[in-house]
Amino acid sequence: MALHPDRLLPADPGVRAIARRLYDGVAGLPIVSPHGHTDPAWYAENPAFPDPAALFITPDHYATRMLYSQGVPLEDLGVARCDGTRAVIDGRAIWRRFAEHFHLFAGTPTRLWFEHSLELVFGITERLSPANADALYDRIADAIATPALRPRALYDTFGIEVIATTDGALDDLSHHDAVARSGWHGRVVPTYRPDAVVDPEAQGFAANVEKLLAMTGEPATWAGYLAAHRARREYFKARGATATDHGHPSARTENLPADAAAALFARVLAGGADANEAEAFRGQMLTEMARMSQDDGLVMQLHPGSFRNHNPALFSAFGPDKGADIPRATDYVRAMKPLLDAVGNDPDLTLILFTLDETAYSRELAPLAGHYPALRLGPAWWFFDSPEGMRRFRETTTETCGFHNTVGFNDDTRAYLSIPARHDMARRVDCAYLARLTADHRLDEEEAHDLARELAYRLARRAYRL
Template structure:
């Protein structure tokens, strides 16, 4: 469908009366600037401001939402350019066009259409017959100055964009962006997973580099001080939050002697599975303690089994589409952390899940009591229109609208940012419109709520 003919009421309710209410709510926030306090776009993309190389790299190879479904339909990841630099981008695009139909009904399919039509003005539905024509059209567009990353950043109306960064990153790209005249802020996010999990690849080498970079001794106290120092480095460069990605949000408070014993064991490789779990749980606890100290918002993305396909991981590495959700428990796992820090003024803990059963059973009740706990927006497999509607229904009656995080796009695909935020605004407008139509809230309240969901709430939760 041509960009100028896209349905202006897409994703809004089918009932005409409710749709009219939703339309007014959506239009009240449609042009608000974008707050993206968690995502995976690299700061270097904007600092270097190089033209995007080709459509395949932009839409296919770098987006594991896309490659995973293509892989499931019989296309090898190697054919899609994953893990290699010598694949033919036009051939990748043709394979993508051949399988365009596999994205029908998915959130990825919706976002891809929004990107192609709304950002690049592609008016044809992609198919094998027009693959080369569309490819050439996109190449011509990407060569124009208005499609460079910084120009698109301005066009998208991004006010804050958070990246996700290794604790030892020098953050030079962020420093350059701070004085570059960019129309919005780009802030780093402290992502320490590889330094907290003894099962992480090259864990021992990471700790050695961390201690060497900070000049701290090889002890548990020195290790904590080294992490503290790197967090301070992120704060100096505008960081507002940390991100912990864990399969299990298990926490435990250990005394210093036991923590020292575990640190020694995980470094020298003698720790058994129980020791490694205890160390992970204690380090998640310690990350909360450090957030109480320095004020960085703590986000926990829990419940994903990483690298489910060992063969794929060996050949193509991590983040290549085979991370799979698992059932997750928060109430018992987080009790030690919340017993110590849940009532601390200024501590913000944002909990994300891909296990929908936890929304109403655990996360909303936790956020409905602890002033430190916020319900993370639908994430990863759940950041889709129907899943957002289920999320609102699951959490609102317990935690209301004020105990959430605001929308999180969590994307590596830069061009999808406006589509994802627009999706959330439309889904929330649809949900609020139903409440208005059913007489459960008034229209003035709905207008205030949707404005807060888009702007005020994420600013408060992420201390922006």
């Protein structure tokens, strides 16, 4: 197997040669990871990672969903049930189960990330199979017991310059504080993710808001609630945050008069809101957050369009984030209008839009980002964090909004070991795209080199104000 130096680069020899030169210019750049889901405790406490299955399989919804789709019960992969029980299965048995089904991942990014990680971190150049499953398990298990495989050491090995975590509004950020106190040189910044106190349909919404108000000493009024957000944002900002993140079912925004917004807040807090009111409240809060960003300079990110927990039987047994979130068609043109009418012309605001509905790229998102000063396009997300997904992202956005209305790459992952693989994939696919434009003389190679560096490194730093 051994990672081929030209993987993901165009097959035509002439284009590949260009792509290879472009890639060589960015392969060694530091990793800027402005949006992700690694655990801040890793950087604070620098623990050893657990066994290979717990490292690579059980928590990775990309991995478990594929096996589940082919009939493997989640219990067999070590996934814990909501009631706290867990099938009695050890890491080695889970690993063997995964090895039996590893052929399912042919053609998927999971396979590419996995093999990149095995080779880069563990020096493993064999393809996982039932025959070598035990041997590879042992090699990985041995390696992760060593200091070189601890999170802080890997931070350096991976060449990370800065990494953002995603943290609930109620989080005390104690791990971030601990990192800061420790004097360690790594830069780990939090991101303000207020969904649990913004979404009336979130579990425990009212209690969450109560806690938010208590933390900030604000009253249970609309003004108090907004002030509480402002206070928490400052708290995050003081710990290095440069961004907020918002995961909503749709891109709906609202810009209600203050009294109507206050009345809506009272209704959702009292628990009497219907689905439309809940959606309206979420939409109103996007505009409020944008206004707060105008004041405090935090970059805003919107991740809409996922139908969360589509499978109720699985959700009740295993809870959220188990591979059962499914994208839906997402409108931006009407949905974003209230927010854009309010703040879209502010060149000092940065609102980064993501999508799970690729049709929006050429039809809505590139035209919007190619006009509104406040808008930028986030990279290909989730199911589209893949070679073809990234290629289509560039092909459907560049001609309308250029490269500079995009923001570089997000790895968006909780799988720490996959981070270099993911950034490498993005760099290769972007270099492949730039090489094609160079080969047919839409760019000259010198500017392609410069653009490659923008896409791999500089745009992310600038867009996220890192």
